[in-house]
Amino acid sequence: MAESTLIPVRYPAEVLAQLEGRPLLEGAHTDATLTDRLLAFNQAPAPRGWLALLLFAASGAGLLLLCILYTLDVGIGAWGNNTTVGWAFDIINFVWWIGIGHAGTLISAILLLFQQQWRTSINRAAEAMTLFAVLCAGLYPALHTGRPWFLYWFFPYPTTLEVWPQFKSPLMWDVFAISTYGLTSLLFWYLGLIPDLGALRDASKSKVARVLYGIFSFGWRGSGRHWQHWKVGYLILAGISTPLVLSVHTIVSFDFAVSVLPGWHTTIFPPYFVAGAVFSGFAMVITLMVPVRRFLGLQDVITVRHLENMNKVILVTGLIVTYGYVMEHFVAWYSGSEAEWFVFYNRRAGPYAPLFWLMVFCNCVVPNIYWWRRARTSLAVMWVASLLINVGMWCERFVIIVTSLHRDFLPSSWAQYSPTWVDWGLYLGTMGLFGTLFLLFIKYLPAVAVAEVKELNHELGQAGNRGAAEVR
Amino acid sequence: MATRGRSVVLGEFAGPSPLLDAVRALRQEGFTGLDTHSPFPLHGAEEALGLRPSLVPWMAFAAGLTGAALGYFMQWGFNASLYPLNVGNRLAHSPPANIPITFETTILFTALSLFFGLVLGFFRLPRPHHPVFEVEAFRSATTHGYWVSVELPREDAPAVRRARALLEGLGGSNVSVVEEGP
Numbered sequence: 134m135a136e137s138t139l140i141p142v143r144y145p146a147e148v149l150a151q152l153e154g155r156p157l158l159e160g161a162h163t164d165a166t167l168t169d170r171l172l173a174f175n176q177a178p179a180p181r182g183w184l185a186l187l188l189f190a191a192s193g194a195g196l197l198l199l200c201i202l203y204t205l206d207v208g209i210g211a212w213g214n215n216t217t218v219g220w221a222f223d224i225i226n227f228v229w230w231i232g233i234g235h236a237g238t239l240i241s242a243i244l245l246l247f248q249q250q251w252r253t254s255i256n257r258a259a260e261a262m263t264l265f266a267v268l269c270a271g272l273y274p275a276l277h278t279g280r281p282w283f284l285y286w287f288f289p290y291p292t293t294l295e296v297w298p299q300f301k302s303p304l305m306w307d308v309f310a311i312s313t314y315g316l317t318s319l320l321f322w323y324l325g326l327i328p329d330l331g332a333l334r335d336a337s338k339s340k341v342a343r344v345l346y347g348i349f350s351f352g353w354r355g356s357g358r359h360w361q362h363w364k365v366g367y368l369i370l371a372g373i374s375t376p377l378v379l380s381v382h383t384i385v386s387f388d389f390a391v392s393v394l395p396g397w398h399t400t401i402f403p404p405y406f407v408a409g410a411v412f413s414g415f416a417m418v419i420t421l422m423v424p425v426r427r428f429l430g431l432q433d434v435i436t437v438r439h440l441e442n443m444n445k446v447i448l449v450t451g452l453i454v455t456y457g458y459v460m461e462h463f464v465a466w467y468s469g470s471e472a473e474w475f476v477f478y479n480r481r482a483g484p485y486a487p488l489f490w491l492m493v494f495c496n497c498v499v500p501n502i503y504w505w506r507r508a509r510t511s512l513a514v515m516w517v518a519s520l521l522i523n524v525g526m527w528c529e530r531f532v533i534i535v536t537s538l539h540r541d542f543l544p545s546s547w548a549q550y551s552p553t554w555v556d557w558g559l560y561l562g563t564m565g566l567f568g569t570l571f572l573l574f575i576k577y578l579p580a581v582a583v584a585e586v587k588e589l590n591h592e593l594g595q596a597g598n599r600g601a602a603e604v605r
Numbered sequence: 606m607a608t609r610g611r612s613v614v615l616g617e618f619a620g621p622s623p624l625l626d627a628v629r630a631l632r633q634e635g636f637t638g639l640d641t642h643s644p645f646p647l648h649g650a651e652e653a654l655g656l657r658p659s660l661v662p663w664m665a666f667a668a669g670l671t672g673a674a675l676g677y678f679m680q681w682g683f684n685a686s687l688y689p690l691n692v693g694n695r696l697a698h699s700p701p702a703n704i705p706i707t708f709e710t711t712i713l714f715t716a717l718s719l720f721f722g723l724v725l726g727f728f729r730l731p732r733p734h735h736p737v738f739e740v741e742a743f744r745s746a747t748t749h750g751y752w753v754s755v756e757l758p759r760e761d762a763p764a765v766r767r768a769r770a771l772l773e774g775l776g777g778s779n780v781s782v783v784e785e786g787p
Binding site for chain 1: 621640641642643644645646647650651654656659661662665669679680683684687688690692695699702703705706708709710712713715716717719720722723724727728730731732733734735737738743744745746747748749752
């Protein structure tokens with residue numbers, strides 16, 4: 134452990150130049166200019182564009198509050214769910230948001246373990262995205278209980294009722310998985326944030342900012358003795374977050390796979406859900422980063438190479454998801470089970486077929502444009518594609534959940550599902566909440582991991598024995 | 606009786622390698638209460654400061670084991686022993702069904718121990734009033750400055766003078782002394 138564990142293998146600049154077409158950090162930066170550049174948006178007064186966006190997003194969050202209050206008042210009868218389709222928008226959106234969150238952990242943890250230097254510029258914002266996405270996701274199952282004030286019944290606490298949670302149920306596994314995931318993501322994010330809060334405290338001009346950032350940085354003083362433990366602790370947190378993120382979506386898929394319903398009861402669900410989560414999560418990072426890097430002037434730090442790498446991940450996971458769809462249909466046919474085959478026939482040709490084909494278009498066709506470097510590096514193309522992919526992944530969850538439920542073994546209980554305005558309001562509302570939190574985050578916290586970028590800048594400078602800009 | 610309290614001698618250096626060279630030189634001179642202050646973790650700081658390997662992994666390992674044991678026995682206790690639950694006549698105690706929650710509690714305990722163990726135990730934070738903050742120029746330590754600090758007993762005035770002279774001789778700028786204590 135004496136040799137630093139965070140130091141990636143250093144290659145000579147000539148080798149790097151052949152392997153990598155674009156620089157990780159652009160422009161010749163020193164520590165001081167990086168501090169100025171990366172914290173500039175935090176220091177400056179709030180621009181009007183930001184305020185307008187915040188107002189827009191906050192009104193979405195207001196809609197969420199309204200719909201939550203309405204749901205609590207009326208009960209979940211306010212939603213479109215019926216006795217046949219008992220799970221609908223609530224679980225669709227829950228899975229969608231959780232999936233989006235996974236890219237943040239993937240970037241911050243798995244890429245750290247694989248010593249991928251390009252993670253450094255995007256990990257902080259991606260982790261924040263994870264946290265806010267998990268927060269939005271958690272609202273749905275809580276509201277779906279109908280009586281969220283009894284939510285504490287989920288947890289094993291000493292009660293005179295002597296009724297403990299049923300730990301063999303995947304829904305209980307979900308409670309533990311999601312709460313562990315949310316909390317671990319928060320701690321990982323905050324541990325990385327402490328040095329940058331210290332930097333923000335020391336770079337701030339206003340007294341209020343100094344005091345507030347001083348409190349939240351816990352009095353960090355960049356001590357070498359602290360950094361030693363920080364590095365080890367950060368790496369272990371990355372190490373445990375990696376299996377955690379895989380376990381979370383695996384457990385989410387168990388909610389379906391452990392049941393005996395045709396279309397759900399398949400062993401391919403865990404890997405296929407995890408790939409889908411990474412796929413949609415990276416798409417969301419692209420959706421957010423393309424405007425944010427421009428808005429905050431971070432083009433030198435979040436370069437086209439970062440975006441291109443993420444698009445490569447999107448291409449790979451898109452292909453895995455496509456393989457998942459093909460396999461589901463193949464196994465349904467090969468199983469010879471009439472009910473199973475009917476569910477897949479119903480997906481392709483039943484009343485919800487348009488959503489199925491939209492899903493196929495967005496998730497199987499769209500990512501293939503990334504075979505071309507031009508598409509991978511064009512901001513306009515990737516932004517539109519990332520939006521389409523998230524539409525596609527939402528359709529996937531709708532298709533999996535609603536089409537499996539609405540026509541199962543017993544034709545007498547078949548029913549149609551259509552969402553109500555409350556369903557839509559909750560969905561749009563969580564987007565508003567997510568947007569509000571993300572906007573507050575980029576304004577009041579460093580959106581890029583400042584300390585890690587400085588470290589990378591020094592490493593790259595060392596690699597070429599010149600400025601970072603020379604490593605091309 | 607000697608007064609209690611300590612003096613902290615601070616000096617700023619131009620970059621990571623001059624800083625680490627200065628730390629090595631100070632250690633050779635016999636100074637022990639040394640520390641570096643830098644905006645990011647410096648490669649080779651552990652070796653220059655002569656730090657022992659971090660005990661953080663052991664703490665995390667112990668916490669992980671505790672989490673695993675508590676998670677497993679919680680499920681066994683609540684569903685098989687204290688309040689046996691018959692679900693479709695399956696075994697009350699079924700190890701495979703207990704794996705997911707055991708895994709999650711392992712991670713949860715490890716993560717909690719890492720964060721709180723590091724901040725409260727290893728860093729001894731929150732502490733917003735450390736003597737180094739008395740020097741206004743020390744602000745740069747979290748943004749672009751590379752500082753060394755030497756902690757000495759306050760009554761040892763000759764050592765303080767020697768540290769100060771040494772830091773100035775090694776090319777340190779903003780060399781200053783902060784005194785703490787009654």
